[in-house]
Amino acid sequence: MSFFSYKTLRELLFRLDPETAHTLAGFGLKMVPYSPTLLKGVKNHYFIDSPYLTQEVFGKRFLNPIGLGAGFDKNGEYVTATPALGFGFTEIGTVTPEPQKGNPKPRLFRLKEDMSLQNAMGFNNRGAEYMLNRLKSLYFLDYPIGINIGKNKITAQERAIDDYKILLEKFRDFGTYIVINISSPNTPNLRDLQNEEFIRELFKMANGVTSKPILLKIAPDMSYDSAIALCSTAIESGASGIIATNTTVDYFLTPNAKDFGGISGRLLREKSFEMFKVIGKEFYGKTTLISVGGIEDAKDIYERIKSGATLVQIYSMLIYHGPDMIRRANLELIELLKRDGYRNIAEAVGANYR
Numbered sequence: 001m002s003f004f005s006y007k008t009l010r011e012l013l014f015r016l017d018p019e020t021a022h023t024l025a026g027f028g029l030k031m032v033p034y035s036p037t038l039l040k041g042v043k044n045h046y047f048i049d050s051p052y053l054t055q056e057v058f059g060k061r062f063l064n065p066i067g068l069g070a071g072f073d074k075n076g077e078y079v080t081a082t083p084a085l086g087f088g089f090t091e092i093g094t095v096t097p098e099p100q101k102g103n104p105k106p107r108l109f110r111l112k113e114d115m116s117l118q119n120a121m122g123f124n125n126r127g128a129e130y131m132l133n134r135l136k137s138l139y140f141l142d143y144p145i146g147i148n149i150g151k152n153k154i155t156a157q158e159r160a161i162d163d164y165k166i167l168l169e170k171f172r173d174f175g176t177y178i179v180i181n182i183s184s185p186n187t188p189n190l191r192d193l194q195n196e197e198f199i200r201e202l203f204k205m206a207n208g209v210t211s212k213p214i215l216l217k218i219a220p221d222m223s224y225d226s227a228i229a230l231c232s233t234a235i236e237s238g239a240s241g242i243i244a245t246n247t248t249v250d251y252f253l254t255p256n257a258k259d260f261g262g263i264s265g266r267l268l269r270e271k272s273f274e275m276f277k278v279i280g281k282e283f284y285g286k287t288t289l290i291s292v293g294g295i296e297d298a299k300d301i302y303e304r305i306k307s308g309a310t311l312v313q314i315y316s317m318l319i320y321h322g323p324d325m326i327r328r329a330n331l332e333l334i335e336l337l338k339r340d341g342y343r344n345i346a347e348a349v350g351a352n353y354r
């Protein structure tokens with residue numbers, strides 16, 4: 001049963017160009033909370049309330065482990081609706097110190113046959129001040145929120161750290177966790193900051209600014225050795241977790257790919273999971289791990305959890321399957337946990353290493 005037929009809605013949305021469809025869906029998400037009755041109806045349908053799925057992470061209660069990945073809600077405008085869609089948390093952003101328009105359009109593409117997306121958005125967002133006011137207005141919301149931060153495109157590479165400092169100072173008391181994004185392929189040279197020297201300097205600065213958990217989000221396009229070295233440095237320097245992974249620039253994954261931007265969704269699934277397994281094996285038990293990339297059902301989620309993920313995130317497959325996938329995934333996750341004799345999701349985290 002479905003609250004509404006996402007298939008029909010998808011048919012309509014897929015007739016529009018992807019960014020217009022996103023804006024329209026976003027408008028809907030902004031509007032829903034204005035009608036408490038509608039919001040309640042949506043929640044009653046999509047939200048799964050179960051002690052099997054609830055766990056405490058970063059000192060906060062997460063009602064389930066499935067989050068909405070960064071980049072969907074760039075300005076924190078949908079967070080009163082996304083819990084009703086069944087998500088356990090949302091990562092908002094990437095937010096930059098100053099507002100910026102992002103790259104020229106078109107910059108978001110559907111790779112329909114591959115059930116994937118390719119984007120070159122370039123951190124289009126309303127800036128830190130807007131986000132801060134938004135977060136202040138959400139004081140009543142008891143819902144875990146990650147704040148994903150990045151540098152402005154016009155900020156010189158040598159001054160990148162200043163942008164992260166501005167953002168950390170701004171959000172020092174907000175959200176459940178903060179994410180350092182240096183893994184987007186769509187801000188020139190951003191990924192070059194994925195080096196141990198910068199990471200050391202960054203976390204040294206960050207630890208002096210806020211006591212919020214700070215996580216590092218990494219790209220899937222580096223050697224496993226480099227990824228391990230980078231994450232080790234981050235953890236030694238005070239990072240509270242790793243998010244793996246961002247989109248990939250491996251354009252050989254499909255003949256349908258453009259030669260710019262980052263690919264996400266089903267095409268990223270294997271690459272992201274392989275990288276996650278390497279990270280999980282190395283860092284499970286030493287830090288908190290979040291897995292993201294091509295996740296589309298409870299089986300995927302359960303595999304990632306057993307490989308060390310405390311939480312997972314979804315973006316692209318939501319576009320293809322609609323919010324009912326979150327409800328289904330949560331219900332099926334409970335069945336998988338019961339099947340294997342777990343009483344709570346936290347018991348399954350890292351099960352492959354025990």
Ligand SMILES: Cc1cc2nc3c(=O)[nH]c(=O)nc-3n(C[C@H](O)[C@H](O)[C@H](O)COP(=O)(O)O)c2cc1C
Nearest residue numbers: 069070071094119245246264265293294314315316
């Ligand atoms: C249109 C689009 C915009 C994105 N924007 C961001 C962003 O601003 N910051 C970020 O860290 N990741 C961003 N991502 C990456 C996602 O958060 C996620 O890491 C990636 O898409 C892999 O997950 P998926 O296969 O479930 O989509 C974006 C992804 C898409 C498709």
